[in-house]
Amino acid sequence: MIEKLEMFIALAREQHFGRAAEACGVTQPSLSAAIKQLEDQLGVMLVWRGSRFQGLTPEGQRVLEWARQIVGDARTMREEMRTAKQGLSGNLRLAVIPTALTMVSDLTTQFSRRHPNVRFTVRSSTSAEILALLENLQVDAGISYLDNEPLGRVSTVPLYDERYCVVLRADDPLAAQGELRWSDLGDLPLCLLTPDMQNRRIINLHMAEAGVSAAPKVEASSVIVLISHVLAGGWATVLPLKAAEIFLAGGDLVALPLTAPDAHHAVGLIAPYREPHTPVLAALMQQAHTIAEKRPGTVA
Template sequence: MFIALAREEHFGRAALAQGVAQPTLSAAIKQLEDQLGVMLVWRGSRYRGLTPEGQRALVWARQIVGDARTLRQEMRVARMGLSGDLRLAVIPTALTVVAELTAEFGDAHPNVRFSVQSKTSAQILSMLDNLEIDAGLTYLDNEPLGRVTTVPLYAERYVLVAKAGHPLLAGPVKWGDLGGVPLCLLTPDMQNRRIITQHLLQAGVEVTPQIEASSIVVLVSHVVRSNLATILPIRAAEIFLKGDDLGAVPLIDPDASHVVGLVAPHREPFTPVLAALLGHARSLSELDHS
């Protein structure tokens, strides 16, 4: 309940997330404070944040809850073999890739169930901290990750995607050629969008997209039905390029790439299921680890 309160920053929302009444949650937090002999939460007419002692207690709370989950799963594995739930959060540009990680693993371990959510890179890190997910698929080399365990999987490269017949599909396109080209792009809270904006600015191009969306499906549907083009990682685009409606060409100068991989809490021992997934991810990595 304390972790939920720190995450939600609101007594009512935290109680709802825990499936209890607000007075029950408030009483539990007060009981924890009495046990520890310190005030954990600044109180007023509403939640006002954690005290310094509360911030330190939150680190321990996450570790304790994580360790308890690991213990329970290890005992279950001793009884039943590898089984349980694996909760993943994935950046939108890697959603078409996640099956490469989960499908073969699921075939080998049929008693493991996956849930997959689409989240921004920042949300993935926050959810790892708050024990809301077990692992994430995100960028590893563009923005700070903090203290996490990482397994690089592949290098993302970019293509311009447009409707068949678009004049730019005749050959490779330079980033600097995109000035004045009507584009639809992911929203600015997405790290992919920040990466694309960075490369465009370095090429001297400042773009104001006509459409911004948090979904690649929304972007591609607009490309199919308009004169808009979009910029996608080639692996995210491939699933949409199987018909004759769309085409794609590489973006060069620079031939930019960014590493995408699995991230997990920096905590050992891992749960048996997560340890197995990390090992499977290492076996799939396309990057040279020498």
């Protein structure tokens, strides 16, 4: 039953029998047969069928909720038994918003010192993607915004407050100013993250509140791309100070705080709303609490 539910989750996620079969490492006929067997066992039709996948039936949508819960609980049980026998081990999958990627090492390095048999896989994702990845059991936890857009049913550990700055070349005429206002951004040649990023939506909001609009000449899904343009000269970008700090050490760039308003948004660890968590995830959340308690400016 668990294996069939995992295939059903994959089908709902991929919305394509072939891609779902590939994701599960089985042939398409095997996956189709498993879904049909699941339907026979439950006595309901789960998938609208035609020449291709046409979506889940209302019963299928409800079964999907149960499937995620059951498969998640089964994985937690297996992890707990493995931990009882071997101690904390395995692979922890993290999805992280691009502007928080530079702080991931704070979490993973300290955790690894305590639990050397745990490996990490870190992927960069938008905040919306992180929620979908958690829901579909594709990652174990995420680092994302906590207070700007609805999160749904997740467990959270606040890590820090994200505050914003303009990043410029050190030889830019504006670099000598101590700070800039959000309204000043309307006159700058900006390169910003793409609109699907929550960071960009936050920037758009605060610029609109200041009476200017965001019209960047370069948009990218990578902070590295933005910084490379600023280094090339003639560009400016807006980043959280935490994300910018790693690029300031060489002295080629400066970061000017943005004021009016002095905006800030909470970033933290998010995990599926499930009790108990796997032992590894519970340990990660405890590590996040420890980091948050020691970090100045952490959200209470």
